[in-house]
Amino acid sequence: MDPFLGFGVGLRTKHYSEILETHPAVDWFEVISENFMVAGGRPLHVLEQVRARYPVALHGVSLSIGSTDPLNLEYLRQLKALAQRLEPAWISDHLCWTGVGGRNAHDLLPLPYTPAVLAHVVERVRRVQDFLGRRILLENVSTYLEYRDSTMPEWEFLTQVAEQADCGILLDVNNIYVSAFNHGFSAEEYLHAVPVERVQQFHLAGHSDKGTYLHDTHDHPVCDPVWELYAQAVRRFGSISTLIEWDDHIPPFADVHAEALHARAIAESVDHAHSRTDAAALLEADHGA
Amino acid sequence: MPTLEQTQQLFWKLITAPEGVATGRDALDLGQRLLGDTLVREDARLSAVERLDIYADMYFYRIRDCLKDDFAAVHAVIGEAAFHNLVTDYLLVHPSTHFSLRYAGRHLPGFVRRHPFGTQRPYLADLASLEWTILEAFDAADAQPLDAAALAAVPPECWPALRFTLTPSLHLLDVGWPVHEIWRQAQAGEQPVDPQPVATCLCVWRHNLRVFHRPIDTAERAALQAVRTGAPFALVCEHIAEDHGEVEGPTQALNLLGAWLADGLLVGSSAQ
Numbered sequence: 001m002d003p004f005l006g007f008g009v010g011l012r013t014k015h016y017s018e019i020l021e022t023h024p025a026v027d028w029f030e031v032i033s034e035n036f037m038v039a040g041g042r043p044l045h046v047l048e049q050v051r052a053r054y055p056v057a058l059h060g061v062s063l064s065i066g067s068t069d070p071l072n073l074e075y076l077r078q079l080k081a082l083a084q085r086l087e088p089a090w091i092s093d094h095l096c097w098t099g100v101g102g103r104n105a106h107d108l109l110p111l112p113y114t115p116a117v118l119a120h121v122v123e124r125v126r127r128v129q130d131f132l133g134r135r136i137l138l139e140n141v142s143t144y145l146e147y148r149d150s151t152m153p154e155w156e157f158l159t160q161v162a163e164q165a166d167c168g169i170l171l172d173v174n175n176i177y178v179s180a181f182n183h184g185f186s187a188e189e190y191l192h193a194v195p196v197e198r199v200q201q202f203h204l205a206g207h208s209d210k211g212t213y214l215h216d217t218h219d220h221p222v223c224d225p226v227w228e229l230y231a232q233a234v235r236r237f238g239s240i241s242t243l244i245e246w247d248d249h250i251p252p253f254a255d256v257h258a259e260a261l262h263a264r265a266i267a268e269s270v271d272h273a274h275s276r277t278d279a280a281a282l283l284e285a286d287h288g289a
Numbered sequence: 290m291p292t293l294e295q296t297q298q299l300f301w302k303l304i305t306a307p308e309g310v311a312t313g314r315d316a317l318d319l320g321q322r323l324l325g326d327t328l329v330r331e332d333a334r335l336s337a338v339e340r341l342d343i344y345a346d347m348y349f350y351r352i353r354d355c356l357k358d359d360f361a362a363v364h365a366v367i368g369e370a371a372f373h374n375l376v377t378d379y380l381l382v383h384p385s386t387h388f389s390l391r392y393a394g395r396h397l398p399g400f401v402r403r404h405p406f407g408t409q410r411p412y413l414a415d416l417a418s419l420e421w422t423i424l425e426a427f428d429a430a431d432a433q434p435l436d437a438a439a440l441a442a443v444p445p446e447c448w449p450a451l452r453f454t455l456t457p458s459l460h461l462l463d464v465g466w467p468v469h470e471i472w473r474q475a476q477a478g479e480q481p482v483d484p485q486p487v488a489t490c491l492c493v494w495r496h497n498l499r500v501f502h503r504p505i506d507t508a509e510r511a512a513l514q515a516v517r518t519g520a521p522f523a524l525v526c527e528h529i530a531e532d533h534g535e536v537e538g539p540t541q542a543l544n545l546l547g548a549w550l551a552d553g554l555l556v557g558s559s560a561q
Contacts, residue, residue, distance in 0.1 A: 034388060034389040034390070034391070035389075035391075037388075037389060038391070038428035039428060039429055039430040039431075039457070040428060040429060040430045040431035040457075040458075041427050041428040041429065041431070041458075041495060041498065042427070042428075042498040043428060044428075044431075045431075045498055062388035062389065064388075066293075067297065068292075068293050068294035068297055072388055074388075075388045097297060099301070099385075100294070100297040100298055100300075100301050101298065101301065102386050103301065103384040103385065103386055104384075104385045104386065104387065104388060105301070105304065105305075105344075105348045105385075106348075106351050106352060106355075106385060106390045106393070107344065107347050107348050107351060109297075109300065109344065111293075112293065112296060114290075116293065117293055120293060144340050144343040144344065145329045145330070145337070145340035145341065145343075145344070146329070146330045147296070147328060147329060147330070148327055148328065148329065148330050149290050149291070149296075184332070212334045212335050212339075213334070213335060213343065215343070
């Protein structure tokens with residue numbers, strides 16, 4: 001079972017110097033895997049120094065687990081090599097597709113939620129996990145459309161993927177809030193449908209209100225309704241490693257770190273039903289680990 | 290019900306249509322149009338086309354913003370609107386095929402050379418090449434620079450046969466224009482000035498995690514090229530002597546060697 005890492009921050013180029021010079025008291029960092037799949041230079045240099053002081057998790061954006069293209073073996077080889085070099089706490093990516101026909105949109109595109117797509121994704125997750133020799137986490141993405149062909153809600157699809165493929169869930173609380181608004185479903189219902197023992201990480205981020213929809217822009221502080229949803233999530237899932245993402249209009253590091261500290265304060269104030277130990281025991285019992 | 294592959298191929302066509310999803314939909318054949326019209330749920334707030342347009346915008350602007358960072362000087366020369374149009378044209382011919390956004394611009398220098406913007410400003414493709422080469426040097430493989438003190442211990446009789454290894458980040462870029470000047474102007478926030486054509490070789494490399502570049506003369510270019518191909522130091526000196534003469538040649542060779550060591554261009558030596 002993956003450890004509880006505390007309350008972390010996504011590592012971004014803008015903060016490299018400050019982090020290396022001041023060693024802020026952050027619990028952990030999450031890094032975008034693809035940014036470090038390079039031969040050498042400053043990115044890897046920074047990453048190795050960060051890793052020497054902090055726990056790190058790898059978070060990918062190009063696994064394209066739902067694509068009908070073949071799995072990109074070169075990508076997986078590089079991901080595995082990076083993981084061997086870095087020894088991350090875990091590896092995560094998104095429950096989506098990012099391209100087809102050999103082309104990459106570099107965006108997290110939504111999947112139809114049908115039994116056939118479920119079987120397709122489950123089979124690919126299993127192959128990825130076999131290749132990497134470890135369980136991965138898949139994250140729910142913000143979506144702006146739903147397919148007419150979908151026959152199940154997103155939370156059921158996510159749950160079924162995790163259960164059938166035996167992977168973990170990175171639950172992005174902001175994405176639940178954004179998608180709930182965009183499609184008119186209940187964020188609370190989503191939270192309460194996801195199995196406690198599968199969730200190993202939370203994401204939090206800010207979004208933009210575009211009037212007719214919410215956009216997952218990662219360029220604002222976390223808003224109050226998302227903090228409230230986070231408190232509910234902690235109440236249900238327990239002490240889960242939590243991470244703040246901020247990708248555009250990035251403020252000084254202290255401001256992003258303050259969001260992580262706020263998450264800690266909320267988590268510590270919540271009288272949650274499941275301690276981390278309980279959830280870990282559940283999953284370990286499931287897998288005989 | 291369409292297969293997942295049909296859905297994804299159609300989704301891709303719609304969100305990458307250069308003039309938006311509605312125009313992209315109109316360009317589909319009848320069968321695909323009918324499929325497209327039943328693909329996405331719509332509601333009172335947003336139509337199916339508007340929902341797909343959110344993805345179309347994210348697709349284009351994410352890659353455009355990345356290319357704007359990678360080709361900041363090209364952007365400074367042609368301006369925001371032209372750069373937007375350049376990226377629109379580029380993505381139609383060269384959609385990203387790599388898993389990393391880092392490589393989205395790898396075909397841009399060649400594309401600019403054939404694009405009307407590149408015809409209007411013949412130096413633009415060379416400028417794009419310099420920016421791409423800087424990016425290549427930025428994350429090239431690491432190598433420990435050669436220690437000058439260790440070289441001092443090499444016996445004089447071994448020097449003619451000495452072979453050096455160049456840092457993996459080193460590139461020799463032949464351009465027809467002094468585009469390093471435009472690059473500097475763009476970096477300084479100055480309005481770039483159209484240059485006069487001058488055949489130039491730019492040496493681009495990384496040292497202590499920073500990328501540098503400087504113009505080099507034909508002798509240094511020939512010497513570095515000789516080092517790269519594994520030539521012994523005696524042959525490297527001959528290239529330098531060709532330009533600087535038999536008298537100045539040896540001094541110039543030692544000067545260049547000193548500069549290469551100081552710049553971290555050399556990462557290994559062998560007397561074999």
